[in-house]
Amino acid sequence: MPLLVDLNKKSATxxxxxxxxxxxxxxxxxxxxxxxxWKVLHACESAGEILALVEGQIVSGMRPFLLxxxxxxxxxxxxxxxxxxxxxxxxxxxxxxxREWRRLLHESAAxxxxxxxxxxxxxxGMAAVRGSSSVVxxxxxxxxxxxxAAGHCSENSWLAHSFRVAEQFVLTRAAAVIVNHHCGRxxxxxxxxxxxxxxxxxxxxxxxxxxxxxxxxxxxxxxGGAPETTFFLIPAVPHASWELRDAVLRWMRVLSIVARGxxxxxxxxxxxxxxxxxxxxxxxxxxxxxxVRVLPAAMRNKAMATADVVIxxxxxxxxxxxxxxxxxxxxxxxxxxxxxxDISADGRGCLWFRSGDVADIAQRSHFLAGxxxxxxxLGMAGREHCLATRSAEVVASQHDAVYxxxxxxxxxxxxxxxxxxLIPLQVGG
Numbered sequence: 001m002p003l004l005v006d007l008n009k010k011s012a013t014x015x016x017x018x019x020x021x022x023x024x025x026x027x028x029x030x031x032x033x034x035x036x037x038w039k040v041l042h043a044c045e046s047a048g049e050i051l052a053l054v055e056g057q058i059v060s061g062m063r064p065f066l067l068x069x070x071x072x073x074x075x076x077x078x079x080x081x082x083x084x085x086x087x088x089x090x091x092x093x094x095x096x097x098x099r100e101w102r103r104l105l106h107e108s109a110a111x112x113x114x115x116x117x118x119x120x121x122x123x124x125g126m127a128a129v130r131g132s133s134s135v136v137x138x139x140x141x142x143x144x145x146x147x148x149a150a151g152h153c154s155e156n157s158w159l160a161h162s163f164r165v166a167e168q169f170v171l172t173r174a175a176a177v178i179v180n181h182h183c184g185r186x187x188x189x190x191x192x193x194x195x196x197x198x199x200x201x202x203x204x205x206x207x208x209x210x211x212x213x214x215x216x217x218x219x220x221x222x223x224g225g226a227p228e229t230t231f232f233l234i235p236a237v238p239h240a241s242w243e244l245r246d247a248v249l250r251w252m253r254v255l256s257i258v259a260r261g262x263x264x265x266x267x268x269x270x271x272x273x274x275x276x277x278x279x280x281x282x283x284x285x286x287x288x289x290x291x292v293r294v295l296p297a298a299m300r301n302k303a304m305a306t307a308d309v310v311i312x313x314x315x316x317x318x319x320x321x322x323x324x325x326x327x328x329x330x331x332x333x334x335x336x337x338x339x340x341x342d343i344s345a346d347g348r349g350c351l352w353f354r355s356g357d358v359a360d361i362a363q364r365s366h367f368l369a370g371x372x373x374x375x376x377x378l379g380m381a382g383r384e385h386c387l388a389t390r391s392a393e394v395v396a397s398q399h400d401a402v403y404x405x406x407x408x409x410x411x412x413x414x415x416x417x418x419x420x421x422l423i424p425l426q427v428g429g
Contacts, residue, residue: 038403041065041114043124052204056392101127116403129173134410137174143167175406181342199402204395205386209327212305219306223293230369233268233307235321237275248279252286257362262369269294309333309368314355326382331375349382
């Protein structure tokens with residue numbers, strides 16, 4: 001039987017989690033603690049997906065629990081799992097997985113031990129709404145889209161359609177639904193979720209990103225640059241051969257324009273060995289080999305932490321590169337797409353370009369290449385924006401209103417959160 005451990009009782013863990021190095025004392029004072037220490041059960045496929053949120057909830061005064069198919073317990077017990085990818089579950093096996101989740105929730109006595117059940121997957125959500133009335137469902141991506149991306153079926157198949165209907169049942173039965181972006185909010189409204197039950201809360205950024213420090217000397221050696229070189233990083237290239245050539249040729253056209261005004265510019269590409277050959281081949285054909293370097297994907301962390309400018313096209317929007325660049329304090333040059341506007345609606349920390357417009361991208365790249373102080377200010381603004389809107393503590397505090405709504409809809413139970421009891425102390429005179 002899984003054992004639920006109250007994370008709030010682990011004082012040593014709690015103190016360690018509250019001391020994230022990259023978050024300043026001033027920023028922490030701006031983050032108000034939760035009004036009520038909710039006992040919330042997080043039902044998720046992998047603890048690594050929500051550790052940042054759980055840590056933020058601990059700091060903000062909540063009392064979260066973790067329950068996964070692999071076990072349950074304190075956040076520290078899942079530290080290794082944070083780096084492990086969860087194997088996608090085939091839609092054909094989903095219903096058996098729902099039954100497994102019903103068993104897990106029953107054995108954990110979730111209905112009586114937790115005030116809120118926060119489900120982070122379709123299977124856990126389906127099991128939870130069939131047994132509890134205080135369920136918060138977190139929709140990151142529709143279940144049929146997850147299956148299509150894993151190659152289990154097409155989005156238009158009868159199997160995908162049947163699970164879309166099933167997920168609609170979960171969405172409409174949950175006491176509250178959380179989405180992470182505006183597109184998800186519109187999708188939920190179209191699928192019958194009432195606006196008052198729907199909350200738009202971003203994912204918290206990894207505290208390690210906020211603490212990252214540039215390693216300029218390493219980048220100059222790895223990419224063959226000099227102190228005056230401006231490094232632009234394209235964090236990913238498509239894997240399909242025809243998409244790869246089109247994308248790389250577009251960046252070569254941008255680089256050729258920028259390089260006319262400044263020879264101290266290099267475009268860096270993160271790519272695997274097969275894609276690297278195509279990038280180098282096209283760079284040579286365009287006489288830009290001296291201004292192009294391909295770095296292996298294993299160098300992503302250092303490259304993202306150090307590049308002067310990170311360029312994110314529309315094709316990068318779903319990969320999280322833009323928010324990572326902001327959190328690391330890098331100047332961000334991003335396509336003006338709805339997915340990127342979700343991150344920074346007013347463009348704080350970011351310079352927008354018209355997607356696919358080579359001349360516009362080149363003009364803005366040239367401006368950034370020649371204005372080091374502006375790049376630095378842009379990076380600082382982006383990191384401060386992440387601290388103010390997406391740090392783990394800030395995001396955790398936004399769940400208070402969600403949990404209050406879900407708790408108010410519990411059937412057959414007191415609908416207002418318990419009040420703290422004040423116990424008088426006798427002090428000897």
